[in-house]
């Protein structure tokens with residue numbers, strides 16, 4: 085059931101709150117989340133995932149140092 089792409093074709097990217105860095109636009113939310121988490125860990129920045137319409141995806145904000153289990 086891969087029809088109706090036009091309406092469901094959202095793209096995602098990691099966006100940093102602390103520097104102008106942005107992730108690549110990707111089709112999979114999970115890939116953008118992984119990029120956001122990596123940047124948060126690498127740079128100790130706060131990063132979230134947004135879609136290509138400029139909306140922040142709820143629940144995707146990564147704070148540095150908060151991922152330790």
Ligand SMILES: [Zn+2]
Pocket residue numbers: 100101102103104105123127129130
């Ligand atoms: Zn950053």
